[in-house]
Amino acid sequence: MCRLALKTASEPFSPFTVLQAMEAMQEGYDGSGLGLLLRGLQFTDYSYKPGDPVFSGIAHTEDALFRLHAFMQNRGFGLKYDHEYEVNFSKIEAKDRHKYILRVYNKPVAWANLSEEEVEYQMMLIRLALRKDGDDHGGDLTVFSFWPDVAMIKEVGWPLGVGEALGLDSHRIKSRICMAQGRQNTNWGINLYACHPFFIQGIATMTNGENTAFIPIKDWLTGKGFPAYVGYQSDSEVFAHILHYVVKQLKLPLEAYKHIITPLKSEELKVHPQGDFLLGLRDACRRLIIDGPNAVIGTLPDETCLLVMDAKKMRPATIGGKPGEWAIASEMCGVDAMIPDRDQSLDFQPMRQHTVIVPPDRQEFKIWSQFDQFHLPQAA
């Protein structure tokens, strides 16, 4: 089973503290791996300029590292910072890791005239091209993300052990958001790409539980022909892609995500203030209805965090914290470990109709019920 932990705070913190929280939930996972996503980066030895794209991945050979370098150079990216993890390779289970990469680049000059949307599209294509390059070379380059202000690490092993092996305990990297997951892949064999969180154009999600509607959803997303709707080494990857589809392609507000993955029943929609629109939306997005017990935790480029429950509330998840600092975890003890000094009575466990949203100001979290109206700028 997977265990999830997310912490978001106005003051950057070390991801190691989140890994310690994962330890509190250790009965629940098999230690088959760790996935980390950091957003809102701060380095002790480098002053990061917001907007610069950050590449995260693993080069398994020197050749892969060289190709990456050449690839980026050819496309006009200037290397600004190359983070050196203090790796203790003896503590890493896998033996084919050459270098854990976290590099900050300058955008190519040629991009200066592109719109924001076009830049985002180009960054995505770069990530996909590098991933394909790795795949074409026997998987010698693993690519997690290429996006401003986001760093990702995925590795096999116990989360705390992996954190120590990568030297995260020296607290040289900090971030305002940290998503962590102790992985067990429900559908497929062990593969770094199958590890949560999943990332697409700045949007990331992680999930516990199996998504039994995976194949029909995957078939539909694949049929969209969007270049980044690929991969699907894990059934949970579609949660990230659906969120991307809702927010970036359909340009609907965040609340619509819940209505698309777990729509209300027809009887419920008949009495919903936006029932007419939502009923049609449900039909149009029918192949995106998830199934299975899932709690989806996600983050967006503007540092909004969200937690969405499955339609039957079959999975646990808790949010707790205090203004400026919030934690979401699949187990209550995870929240305790991340933010011990909070008022526990204000913790909240969302029910089947809920989406919990922590806005970027982190002053309070918003509980939105699917039965309530939400703001639909274009379509209402």
Place this chain on the structure above:
Amino acid sequence: MVSIRSIPSTPSSLTPGDLPWIIEHREDRCTLCGRCTAVCPVYAIKLTYMRQRMPRLVLTSNERGSAFRTFVGIRQKTEIANKCIGCGTCAMVCPNSAIRPVANPMADRFRFQSTVGGEPVKRGGRRNDPAPGLLDKIIFNRISMLTDPALDAGRHEFFLNTLLGRVLSPEEYIRRKMAGEWIPPVREIFPFIIGSMSFGALSPNMWLGLLQGVAYCNEVLGIPVVMATGEGGCPPWVLKSPFLKYIILQIASGYFGWDEIIRAIPDMQCDPAAIEIKYGQGAKPGDGGLLMWFKVSKLIARLRGVPEGVDLPSPPVHQTLYSIEESVMKMIQTMSMAWNFRVPVYPKISGSNSAKSVLNNLVRNPYASGLLIDGIDGGTGAAYNVSMDTMGHPIASNVRDCYLDLCAQGKQNEIPIFAAGGVGKTGNVTQNGMALIMLGASGVHMGKYMMQAAAGCLGSEQNRCNVCNIGICPKGITSQNPKLYRRLDPDQVAQRVVDTFMAIRTEMKKIMAPLGRSQSLPIGMSDAIGISDESAANRLNIKYVC
């Protein structure tokens, strides 16, 4: 050896042992009540006087050596027209279990003589292929009971319905909603649909029973079952009733019944569930409908706007049909317009290698609401043997190909594919239907299964009964003869319709719960199914399991 002439032998002379069904009659039990002979739909048996010699030992010379007893007994006729059809009605009425039909275990000789008179064999019913279908071999093997909190078929809530109608892509939906443009009509229905059987083919009691059952399912049980009429319209009282919303009206090449329907439009209280345009049928591809004169009663004649007692063949093709594009465009648009674009309109075609080209045409027609493909195992009221047994395409691979084709275009949610033809042929109706759904169908139509389950149709793939075409249905299901259809109590049919759908609903949950599915119908969930036939697995692009 006796002279040839004294043996009554023609090329077509048959004995009971040459027929497909042999009557076993026990004289020791028979009380000669005559019920069997009175009830036999084809007059296959007769009460007849017979003489039996009683040999005796003769002691005196003025007496003869033998005496004869005269008795009345039951014998099977061997004329072609009276061959026993194995319906078993005689056994049903016999108070002493003295008579029953037995399938001839040998290859009968009848089949070589069945063309006497120059007319090939016609019949109703089904394809005579008793082998278990491919669908029966599909199992559901992606069990997720241990990986997650399990679903409980009895306790949890399940969403079993499907959509009938053109669904827009999300982008287009939002755009049109914003612009206040037309959104195509979509119906939320139960995925097991009562397939098209015409009001002429079915007796009024059968039709009424089905409709009553359907209404109960919708209004009391909350199972949104719909039923399709075949060609030939719908009784006027139904057209003007609130039950019309449970009915898919079919228009076929004969356009029978459509005068009545069009005239009723201003008086309709609600819209029909959908309009089905029949271009072809699984049981007899290339043939139009055929309602034989026996069945054209006064009411049927009125509904169809024809004289009583004449054969009503529909042309094999629509007279307007010049090309798919033209025909589909014209007819779909005309029918849509008749109800002001509020009713889904979709075509029904015979299963065929060319189904994909029709489908691709529909994808580009903004008014097309779906496609119904009827496979070779579909049934019919009347057709030539050769059409029924050998023409057509099995449904499984046809649906699968079409679904995968839609997936490749990302359109699988936009045009629902419905499958028909042999669903529940061996009784496994829910399993068959769910297998087709996981192969990519949005729902299934079932006709013969409903006749068997709801009305006790006697037909079988062993060519039992199957005389639906000549108006002598022993159960009163497919006859317009009041003497026969009064045998069928509409209330009892309705009860069985309800039983059937309740059972299907439970079985659907029993299939979906272990697969971890409850939030939506698992359309195209091909990772959940497997088959122990490697070539079928490859063909269908599903898992081979052993």
